Amino acid sequence: xxxxxxxxxxxxxxxxxxxxxxxxxxxxxxxxxxxxxxxxxxxxxxxxxxxxxxxxxxxxxxxxxxxxxxxxxxxxxxxxxxxxxxxxxxxxxxxxxxxxxxxxxxxxxxxxxxxxxxxxxxxxxxxxxxxxxxxxxxxxxxxxxxxxxxxxxxxxxxxxxxxxxxxxxxxxxxxxxxxxxxxxxxxxxxxxxxxxxxxxxxxxxxxxxxxxxxxxxxxxxxxxxxxxxxxxxxxxxxxxxxxxxxxxxxxxxxxxxxxxxxxxxxxxxxxxxxxxxxxxxxxxxxxxxxxxxxxxxxxxxxxxxxxxxxxxxxxxxxxxxxxxxxx
Amino acid sequence: xxxxxxxxxxxxxxxxxxxxxxxxxxxxxxxxxxxxxxxxxxxxxxxxxxxxxxxxxxxxxxxxxxxxxxxxxxxxxxxxxxxxxxxxxxxxxxxxxxxxxxxxxxxxxxxxxxxxxxxxxxxxxxxxxxxxxxxxxxxxxxxxxxxxxxxxxxxxxxxxxxxxxxxxxxxxxxxxxxxxxxxxxxxxxxxxxxxxxxxxxxxxxxxxxxxxxxxxxxxxxxxxxxxxxxxxxxxxxxxxxxxxxxxxxxxxxxxxxxxxxxxxxxxxxxxxxxxxxxxxxxxxxxxxxxxxxxxxxxxxxxxxxxxxxxxxxxxxxxxxxxxxxxx
Numbered sequence: 248x249x250x251x252x253x254x255x256x257x258x259x260x261x262x263x264x265x266x267x268x269x270x271x272x273x274x275x276x277x278x279x280x281x282x283x284x285x286x287x288x289x290x291x292x293x294x295x296x297x298x299x300x301x302x303x304x305x306x307x308x309x310x311x312x313x314x315x316x317x318x319x320x321x322x323x324x325x326x327x328x329x330x331x332x333x334x335x336x337x338x339x340x341x342x343x344x345x346x347x348x349x350x351x352x353x354x355x356x357x358x359x360x361x362x363x364x365x366x367x368x369x370x371x372x373x374x375x376x377x378x379x380x381x382x383x384x385x386x387x388x389x390x391x392x393x394x395x396x397x398x399x400x401x402x403x404x405x406x407x408x409x410x411x412x413x414x415x416x417x418x419x420x421x422x423x424x425x426x427x428x429x430x431x432x433x434x435x436x437x438x439x440x441x442x443x444x445x446x447x448x449x450x451x452x453x454x455x456x457x458x459x460x461x462x463x464x465x466x467x468x469x470x471x472x473x474x475x476x477x478x479x480x481x482x483x484x485x486x487x488x489x490x491x492x493x494x495x496x497x498x499x500x501x502x503x504x505x506x507x508x509x510x511x512x513x514x515x516x517x518x519x520x521x522x523x524x525x526x527x528x529x530x531x532x533x534x535x536x537x538x539x540x541x542x543x544x545x546x547x548x549x550x551x552x553x554x555x556x557x558x559x560x561x562x563x564x565x566x567x568x569x570x571x572x573x574x
Numbered sequence: 575x576x577x578x579x580x581x582x583x584x585x586x587x588x589x590x591x592x593x594x595x596x597x598x599x600x601x602x603x604x605x606x607x608x609x610x611x612x613x614x615x616x617x618x619x620x621x622x623x624x625x626x627x628x629x630x631x632x633x634x635x636x637x638x639x640x641x642x643x644x645x646x647x648x649x650x651x652x653x654x655x656x657x658x659x660x661x662x663x664x665x666x667x668x669x670x671x672x673x674x675x676x677x678x679x680x681x682x683x684x685x686x687x688x689x690x691x692x693x694x695x696x697x698x699x700x701x702x703x704x705x706x707x708x709x710x711x712x713x714x715x716x717x718x719x720x721x722x723x724x725x726x727x728x729x730x731x732x733x734x735x736x737x738x739x740x741x742x743x744x745x746x747x748x749x750x751x752x753x754x755x756x757x758x759x760x761x762x763x764x765x766x767x768x769x770x771x772x773x774x775x776x777x778x779x780x781x782x783x784x785x786x787x788x789x790x791x792x793x794x795x796x797x798x799x800x801x802x803x804x805x806x807x808x809x810x811x812x813x814x815x816x817x818x819x820x821x822x823x824x825x826x827x828x829x830x831x832x833x834x835x836x837x838x839x840x841x842x843x844x845x846x847x848x849x850x851x852x853x854x855x856x857x858x859x860x861x862x863x864x865x866x867x868x869x870x871x872x873x874x875x876x877x878x879x880x881x882x883x884x885x886x887x888x889x890x891x892x893x894x895x896x897x898x899x900x901x
C-alpha cells in the first residue's frame with residue numbers, strides 16, 4: 248500500500264470511518280461507532296476509530312501502512328474555513344470547538360474538516376452519479392436536508408466555508424417550526440421528518456385513515472418510514488402524502504436550479520432509497536416549477552449511487568488532495 | 575483609442591448602450607432608445623444604437639476608432655450557452671430567437687450575449703461595490719428581481735447558462751400569482767412591484783390609510799414609489815409596509831447566503847436608490863433568518879455602486895474578454 252486515506256463521517260447518532268485506497272478507489276476496511284454526547288468523548292472516539300481502521304487496513308493490504316495517512320472528517324453542520332463547526336442542530340456539543348486541532352494533537356498529523364454533505368457531493372462527483380459532470384449539486388434527504396455544490400469541477404465552499412446549505416431555505420413562512428428555530432424551512436417538508444409531518448397532518452385531517460391505523464391512532468408518531476411502507480402496500484392516503492411530498496421536494500429543487508443551473512441535481516441520504524415512490528412525480532413538478540421549465544430539460548434529477556458511505560468516501564478523497572475533478 | 579468595447583443593456587422598456595474604454599474603464603459616450611415590440615425592430619434598434627455610440631465615441635476620442643469593437647449585449651431573461659434568450663417575462667417577443675446571430679449578420683462582427691443582471695454583477699465585481707471580492711452576488715431589485723453570481727473570481731453561468739435567477743424562488747406557496755404563472759415567488763414580495771403589492775394589501779386591510787389617500791382611494795394603484803415617498807414623509811403605514819418588505823428581502827437573501835455563502839450580497843436595481851429606507855432593518859432580519867446567523871457576521875449586505883449603467887458596463891467588460899477578476 249502506497250497511499251492510505253481515512254475518511255470519517257460524523258452523524259448525530261453514528262460515526263462511520265473507512266480506510267480508502269485512492270490509487271484504485273477501493274474501501275479497504277470500515278468501522279462504525281456511536282456518536283458520544285460530549286466534545287471530549289467525540290474527539291476520543293475519533294482518535295480511536297482512526298486507529299481501528301488504520302490497523303484494519305494494514306491487515307487487509309498485508310503491507311506496512313504509510314507513516315502518515317491522510318485523514319478527512321465530515322461534520323454535520325456549517326464548518327468554517329479554519330475547520331471549526333459553527334452551527335449544527337444535531338451535534339450541539341461540538342459547536343465552536345476546534346475538533347480539528349484537538350484531534351490533530353492526539354493523532355500527530357493533519358486532519359481536513361468539511362461539511363458532511365459537501366464531502367458526499369464530492370464523492371458523488373468523483374466516483375458516483377455525478378461523475379464527469381462539472382456542475383452538479385447533491386441534496387441529502389435524511390432527518391433534515393443537507394447539500395453540497397460542485398461547480399467548474401471544484402467543491403464550492405463559499406467565502407467562509409458555509410456554502411451548500413439548502414435545508415433551511417425558507418419556502419413557507421406559515422409552515423411548521425424548524426429545529427433551527429425558524430418557520431417553514433424546506434427540510435420541514437421535503438426530508439424524512441418532513442414526510443412524517445405531512446403524513447401526520449393528513450392523518451389529523453382525516454385524509455389518511457390507513458396511516459392513522461398503522462400508527463396505532465397516534466398521528467404524532469407517523470414518520471417517513473411508516474408513510475413509505477404504507478405507500479408500498481398501496482395505501483391511498485400514503486400515496487397522496489407522497490404526492491404532496493414530491494411537490495415540496497420539487498419546489499426546493501427548482502429554487503436551487505434557478506440559482507445554480509446544475510447539470511444534475513442528485514438525491515442522496517436515507518430517503519433516496521425510497522426514490523421509486525416519488526422520483527417521477529418530483530421530476531414532473533420540477534418542470535412546472537422551475538423558471539423556463541421548457542428550456543431547462545437538460546437539468547436532470549437523479550438518485551445518488553454511493554449510499555451511506557458517500558460522506559466518508561468524500562472525506563477520504565478530499566483529505567488526500569483530490570480537490571479538482573479529473574486530477 | 576486602442577480599444578473600444580460597446581455594452582448594451584436591453585430592458586423591457588428601454589435600451590442603454592455605451593462606448594467603453596477598457597484601458598482606463600471610462601465611459602466615452604452613451605445613448606438610450608425605447609425597446610421596440612417586435613424582434614425585427616429590436617435587432618434593427620440594436621444595430622442602430624451600436625452605430626450611434628461608435629460614432630459618438632469616435633468624436634470624443636478624436637482618434638480613428640478600431641475596425642472591430644467588442645460588443646456585449648445584456649438581455650432581460652435566461653440566456654443559454656449559445657446566446658439564445660429562453661425565457662423573459664418582459665421581452666416575450668424575443669424568446670427562442672437568435673438575436674445574437676441576427677445582430678452579428680448586420681454588424682459584421684461578433685456579439686457576446688449574457689443575462690442582464692449577470693452583466694451587472696460582473697461590473698460590480700470588477701469596478702463597483704464588489705471590487706476585490708472573489709465570492710459575491712448581486713441582486714437587482716426592479717419591477718422583478720434579477721441576479722448574478724461571481725464565485726472564485728468568475729461569473730457563474732451554470733451548466734446551460736441559466737444560473738443566478740433568484741426572483742422566482744418560491745418563498746410562500748400561498749402568496750400572490752407571479753408574472754411567471756407560479757405563486758409566491760420572491761419577487762412578488764421583495765421587488766418594486768412587491769413593495770407596491772405589500773402596500774396595496776396593507777391599504778385594503780385598513781392598515782395604511784395614508785397610502786390609500788395618496789392613491790386616491792385606489793389600493794390597486796399603490797406602487798413601490800408611492801410607498802417610498804410616503805415613508806419619507808413619515809407615514810406610519812408606509813413605514814410598517816417597508817418593515818414587512820425588509821423581512822421578505824432578508825428572507826430571500828438568507829436563502830441565497832445559506833446556499834452560496836458570498837462575501838457580500840449587493841443590492842442593485844432601481845429600488846436600491848431607496849435602500850436608506852430598509853437596509854438596516856433588512857440586515858437585522860437577515861441575521862435572524864440566515865442559518866448560523868451568529869457565525870455569519872462576515873456576510874455583508876451592501877448597496878451596489880454603478881447604478882443603472884451596471885448592466886451595460888458589465889456587457890462591455892464581458893465583451894472585451896475580461897472574464898476573470900484581476901486579469
